[in-house]
Amino acid sequence: MRPACVDKVFELARRDERVTYIGSDLDPPIVKRMKNEMPGRAWMEGVSEQHVVGMAAGLAMEGFIPFVHTIATFITRRCYEQVAVDCCLHNLPVRLIGNGGGLVYAPLGPTHLAIEDIAIMRALPNMTVVAVCDADEMRRFMDQTLDWPGPIYIRLAKGYDPIVSRAELGFKIGKAIAMREAAGGKSRVLLVTTGVATTRALEAAEELADEGIECTLLHMHTVKPLDTAALVEHARGCDLVVTVEEHTVVGGLGSAALDALVEHMPGAMPPVKRLGIPDDFAHKYGSQDQLMELYGLQPAGIADSVRDGLRRRAA
Amino acid sequence: MANDVALGAQHDASRQLDERSIELRRLVVRALEGGSRGHIGSSMSLIEIMRVLYDDILRFRANDPEWEGRDRCILSKGHGCIAQYVMLAEKGFFPREVLDTFCRRDSILGGHPEAGKVPGIEASTGALGHGLPIGVGRAMGLRIKRSDARVFVVTGDGEINEGSVWEAALSASKHGLSNLTWMIDYNKVQSAGPTQEILPLEPLADKLRAFGFVTDEVDGHDVGALRGLLKSLPFDPALPSAIICHTVKGKGIAFAENDAAWHHKSSINKELIGQLYDALGTN
Numbered sequence: 001m002r003p004a005c006v007d008k009v010f011e012l013a014r015r016d017e018r019v020t021y022i023g024s025d026l027d028p029p030i031v032k033r034m035k036n037e038m039p040g041r042a043w044m045e046g047v048s049e050q051h052v053v054g055m056a057a058g059l060a061m062e063g064f065i066p067f068v069h070t071i072a073t074f075i076t077r078r079c080y081e082q083v084a085v086d087c088c089l090h091n092l093p094v095r096l097i098g099n100g101g102g103l104v105y106a107p108l109g110p111t112h113l114a115i116e117d118i119a120i121m122r123a124l125p126n127m128t129v130v131a132v133c134d135a136d137e138m139r140r141f142m143d144q145t146l147d148w149p150g151p152i153y154i155r156l157a158k159g160y161d162p163i164v165s166r167a168e169l170g171f172k173i174g175k176a177i178a179m180r181e182a183a184g185g186k187s188r189v190l191l192v193t194t195g196v197a198t199t200r201a202l203e204a205a206e207e208l209a210d211e212g213i214e215c216t217l218l219h220m221h222t223v224k225p226l227d228t229a230a231l232v233e234h235a236r237g238c239d240l241v242v243t244v245e246e247h248t249v250v251g252g253l254g255s256a257a258l259d260a261l262v263e264h265m266p267g268a269m270p271p272v273k274r275l276g277i278p279d280d281f282a283h284k285y286g287s288q289d290q291l292m293e294l295y296g297l298q299p300a301g302i303a304d305s306v307r308d309g310l311r312r313r314a315a
Numbered sequence: 316m317a318n319d320v321a322l323g324a325q326h327d328a329s330r331q332l333d334e335r336s337i338e339l340r341r342l343v344v345r346a347l348e349g350g351s352r353g354h355i356g357s358s359m360s361l362i363e364i365m366r367v368l369y370d371d372i373l374r375f376r377a378n379d380p381e382w383e384g385r386d387r388c389i390l391s392k393g394h395g396c397i398a399q400y401v402m403l404a405e406k407g408f409f410p411r412e413v414l415d416t417f418c419r420r421d422s423i424l425g426g427h428p429e430a431g432k433v434p435g436i437e438a439s440t441g442a443l444g445h446g447l448p449i450g451v452g453r454a455m456g457l458r459i460k461r462s463d464a465r466v467f468v469v470t471g472d473g474e475i476n477e478g479s480v481w482e483a484a485l486s487a488s489k490h491g492l493s494n495l496t497w498m499i500d501y502n503k504v505q506s507a508g509p510t511q512e513i514l515p516l517e518p519l520a521d522k523l524r525a526f527g528f529v530t531d532e533v534d535g536h537d538v539g540a541l542r543g544l545l546k547s548l549p550f551d552p553a554l555p556s557a558i559i560c561h562t563v564k565g566k567g568i569a570f571a572e573n574d575a576a577w578h579h580k581s582s583i584n585k586e587l588i589g590q591l592y593d594a595l596g597t598n
Contacts, residue, residue, distance in 0.1 A: 020459075040458070040459055041459065043455075043490075045486060046482070046485065046486070048479075048482035048483075048485070048486070050444070050448065050478065050479035050482055051448045051451070051479055051482035051483045051485075051486055052448075053448070054445055054447075054448025054449045054451070054452065054479065054483065055448050055449070055451045055452035055455070055483070055486065056452060057438075057448075057449055057452060058448065058449040058450060058451060058452020058453040058454075058455070058456065059452040059453070059455060059456045060452075061437070061438070061449070061452070061453055061456070062452070062453055062456025062457060062459075062460065063456070063460075064456055064459070066452075081442055081445075082445065082448070082479070085439065085442050085445060086438075086445055086448070086449060089439050090430060090431070090438070090439060
């Protein structure tokens with residue numbers, strides 16, 4: 001996903017001279033490639049997130065479309081005011097590429113885990129928040145970044161994640177994709193997912209289908225603006241809605257979905273269960289997969305939560 | 316020694332403000348009266364900097380504020396915006412009467428300037444330390460476009476406590492942005508007190524030079540000296556320029572000069588407005 005994203009920036013820059021690239025002491029190859037082929041439009045800046053985001057805003061004010069790339073937690077937390085004021089208040093087409101969203105940097109500990117990035121980016125007016133599920137989907141998404149107005153936060157996963165997206169389902173920023181629809185159209189459970197949690201949840205849905213629990217899976221690659229219409233349509237008549245995200249349960253996809261359901265399904269809202277990282281800093285290392293397992297975000301854990309939710313509903 | 320810098324160093328307090336400088340300050344008071352509030356000291360120290368920029372240096376078209384060939388003037392110390400509003404009104408970006416609406420609910424003129432709302436404002440500022448990074452980006456963008464337009468960023472002194480300013484300074488010199496000029500309104504008093512007490516900046520010129528800016532210093536209320544220096548830009552064809560403007564907080568209002576208590580007033584009554592006009596009249 002990361003190489004797909006960065007390669008796409010290069011391709012977009014070839015196609016459109018408004019595209020520029022700013023690294024913040026990360027991923028030098030693209031800067032070298034761009035410097036060779038289109039000198040003067042790519043820079044490797046220092047470890048200075050406040051500056052690079054402000055600089056990107058300045059470039060955007062001059063008509064450019066800057067892609068800024070660094071580690072997710074630093075491009076969101078460290079320079080939050082620059083993102084809010086310089087990018088969002090001015091509503092500029094700055095693209096923030098957050099490397100290693102979620103638990104990717106598990107072995108490096110809590111300073112490097114971007115587990116609240118979606119929440120804090122989503123809180124900003126004018127911001128668009130996108131977490132695709134694989135490299136193919138990243139390519140389809142990146143093609144649409146040229147003409148999307150306003151800033152976008154692009155959450156990258158680890159890279160080389162299994163491909164589960166399907167070209168025939170298309171891609172449109174802000175439009176959720178029903179990646180799995182229950183056989184016969186009778187679904188008991190709606191899974192609402194984003195990023196690589198989608199991949200895990202798809203597997204969980206297969207497992208549950210074998211037991212006769214049919215799930216629909218709505219992939220919310222765009223967490224903001226949230227596709228409320230698709231969410232409400234698919235939630236209608238379900239016994240249970242389960243949101244799954246590699247993110248704290250505070251303020252992310254689960255919160256966004258709850259907000260929308262409360263507002264748009266008064267009196268008819270199905271029970272909602274939010275799966276994610278608890279409201280705590282991670283205290284363990286290991287790998288992304290290990291921490292996802294710890295938090296119940298691997299297929300088996302997700303399936304267990306669905307079964308549990310249905311049991312409670314029946315009780 | 317760094318800590319010996321006196322208030323108003325390199326500023327000649329004996330020089331009288333000329334009629335135009337007094338008139339511009341009257342317009343500041345007019346806006347303060349309109350809003351019944353405002354940053355008094357922070358605006359008064361900026362007047363000559365803004366005056367010379369708009370009168371003699373900046374290229375702009377008041378009837379076409381987005382004109383591509385314009386110089387970009389970013390007031391990073393957004394709280395001094397009345398000084399810039401006054402010059403924009405003077406130059407016809409909007410009518411003078413708009414100054415009377417300062418800070419009112421439906422006004423275009425807020426207590427900090429907003430781009431897209433106020434013609435001639437290049438960036439929404441107020442949160443400090445944002446102007447120089449934006450200025451670096453704009454200067455780089457202009458360079459890609461092979462434009463000869465220039466970027467002027469005006470910061471305060473308390474403002475440059477912010478680390479983002481120094482991040483941007485490193486980058487500006489790395490990229491050799493000779494189309495970028497950083498002006499510091501060095502009035503030596505920040506919100507809570509003297510800069511030398513709150514967070515000493517001295518030796519400031521040495522710091523700017525060490526960060527790669529060709530740096531000069533000027534009496535920030537000396538119109539002729541400011542004009543001469545700004546006309547000599549860029550100081551180096553391959554490096555960014557910095558100008559330390561030695562100013563006086565509250566300049567022109569004798570009872571407010573050099574006093575942090577006059578940084579901002581959130582309630583200005585008619586009596587005080589009268590005193591401000593009187594102070595200017597007797598200058």
